[in-house]
Amino acid sequence: MRLHVDGWDPGYGASFDSNGDGPGSQSSAETVTDVELPESDWRPIPRRDDLVSPSTVLLVDGVRRIDAGVWVTGEDGVPHRGLAASYAAGVVRCDLERGVADVAGALVKRGLFTSSPTASDVMVGSVRYTPHQLGRDDQATLIGGVQAQLAALEAAVSGETRTAGDLLVVDGPLKNRQHLPRAIGYVKTHRVEYLPAAPTAVVTALKAQERSPVFRIGTNWQRYAWYLRLPTTSSAPWAGIVRIECAAELSTVDAVALADLSVVTLPRFASTAYKDPRAPQNLVPIAGLERRLRSMLGDARLLYRTLVHAAHTVVGAP
């Protein structure tokens, strides 16, 4: 196997995060709106003052970074496009009683994502890039491969360090983690609109610390969901609104209880606009975790340099 590092940084073309606040298109998903309240009776549900937030809140997130675009050439001389990527996932444990937030667990992995069937481990210094073979070598597939590995890593750290009575908040959809107890998915961006027009009007009319009634979404997987507006200064219709999901296996009562719990728990984690451009949806612990994870990924320039160096000297690895 031979390795060539592309001079061009593929990270520039890799951004596919939509930045708009509101959903762009109507979803084809099957939505059941009369789970908690009949659709005709939909109204904003305020925070329940008799509830207290759990003393321990766990928040899971992951980051990824493409270290270099590479060409992997096997024995047959056919070059395959590839990505050398670093990705990390971690858990923040916010102990609200003691006032201590610490990173309870974090994993860093690096991978070489390529369609080449002959790719092997690449060792650069003390850093190892593990090969992941993908079907095609176009950019979207490669990045999708990175994302899939990251999701798997996030799922792996999610189950660790649980204590009784805590609440697990997963950044992003809850997919693949529905089995975890007391877990909610936290979705910041709304790419599709799941609700018909009338309930949507209820969502955009939410005030801070109010939620919509629980509804059920069924795409290729089933889950309960509700919308929550975090404290925000903006008055835009979708400002500060997040969608929260929980497993469909729960009873309706449990799902509603989780929804009420999320209203008393999450707003305190909301960040402010001058600190974070993604405020208030990007929660403070998540932002802190991302910073820590990014620093754990290592210095990008250093890794790029060592990859270029390795491409000259290393053919395969022990």
Added chain:
Amino acid sequence: MVERTEQGDVVGRVLGTADATPLTFWVAVAPGAYLQLDDVVVTNREMPDGSTVTIAGVVTAVRARHEGAQFDSDVFAIADGTLPAQVQEAAEITTTRVQPEVYVPPAPGAIVHRAEGDARASALYFDNMQRKVPMGFGRDGAPVFLNADFLDGSRGAHVSISGISGVATKTSFATFLLYSVFRCGALGGAGESANSRALIFNVKGEDLLFLDHPNARLDESTIDAYNKLGLTAGPFPDVRVYAPPRPGDSSGTPDVSSRHTGVDSFYWTLAEFCELRLLPFVFADADDERQQYTMVVHAVTAHLARVAVPADSGISIDGTRIGGYAELVDYLVNQLNDDATRGIWTGSAVGLGTVNAFARRLIGSKKDLARLIRGDLAVRRPHSINTAESAQVTVVDLHNLPDRAQRFVVGVTLKSEFERKEKAGTAKPLLFVVLDELNKYAPREGSSPIKEVLLDIAERGRSLGVVLIGAQQTASEVERRIVSNSAIRVVGRLDPAEASRPEYGFLPPAQRQRALLAKPGTMFVAQPEIPVPLCVEFPFPSWATRPSEAGPPPNATLRSIVQASDPFAVVGASTKSLEDDDIPF
């Protein structure tokens, strides 16, 4: 997390995010460990040839910060438990010693130990000191030493102590240093220690008059502290206190209020005043220096020495009997005012205005000096300050005297002591001179007879065995040559404006800042061998520093009512190791 090796506890690793240089580097403090200012640490660096360079240093700054926080307000989120962050402490190390002398930086990541025992002694050069004088304790609670070579004149001499009044404890440190020097045996054999002398001028209150009284407030922990330093807690064993005579008292009893026994009065007879040519010391005021009448002073001094003849307890000049300082002044003024005699006293080239200025000054000195220059007391009565014939520690009380008289006493005493040492020709036994308010006696500007004596001591005292322990509020106002000749520089709490002056350049910036809030009993001591001044806490005095603390007076003071010295006392028995059979000198 804290491990131990033979060099000491592991406290952290050399940082890689800040430059490590051979002279200063930063250490990230390991979780569960801590470093405070003045801690001594040591680290090693492996060289390519297999040898090891040991780099030792002292902590000169410590900082702690949240890693992972971007904004100042993040601290609230962190304390609230919503933002994960890590507290990381780091310490700046200023290198004191590199062994062998290969000046390479420590490698980032290298393990740093807290230096203990031999490693600490080596880091602070204590292992190089053949004769060590304990100065007190470092912040780590272990003793800190002074190299006696830089105190007794072998390689350097003189101590300069600076600090603001009241909290800097300059005098206490000076007396502790004396106690330590005399009792630790660093000056040589027991006889050597016993023969060394100290001359202390007491300028404020009656604080230093009780050096020979045990401190009633001495407790177990202080006694322990003295033992840890290798000293025994106790009063100065051999002290003689001199005080000026009471004003207007014809019997010459000493003018002290709190100490009743064991005080001798000191004064000069008129005959001594004339013969020893002490008149210039009457004109030792700061504004005297700028005047024209210096020539008159010297002419009159010389003529006085020629014509004055001792007569009973006073003197007689050309048949006129003079029995007191006031009479002498009147006589001189008369002589100077008389056209017939003026020329004899002043020479012919002096203008009348100059003579009058001199006369006015002379008259002004009557009130201040009349009680010190006597013609009415018995000639054979002991009255002079002579450290060689006095006890080990001679305290001269000046606090009741007006400024002019203080200057006169200091100037004359120092001059006679210095001349005596000059004549003796050997440096040993040593004479330590403790003088507070050096900025008054040796100011940076101008010149005066006292300043000349002090400069002589500073520049030649090292070879003559006179060691000046000078204290002042502001080293910047003291003659530069005196400060620069001091091998040992000590700083207590400093005034902020004063601390920024170049005289304190020996303090690194962090210590300069710390000197602003040094608490009483904490001093920064710079000695030539150690590149960083050491922070020293010296123990509470084991002798009384004020009347209220004084324990029972020692027997010697009671005896002194009838007899100054105990004929049965073995010379040098006051120091630890002298046996009866030793030759006591």
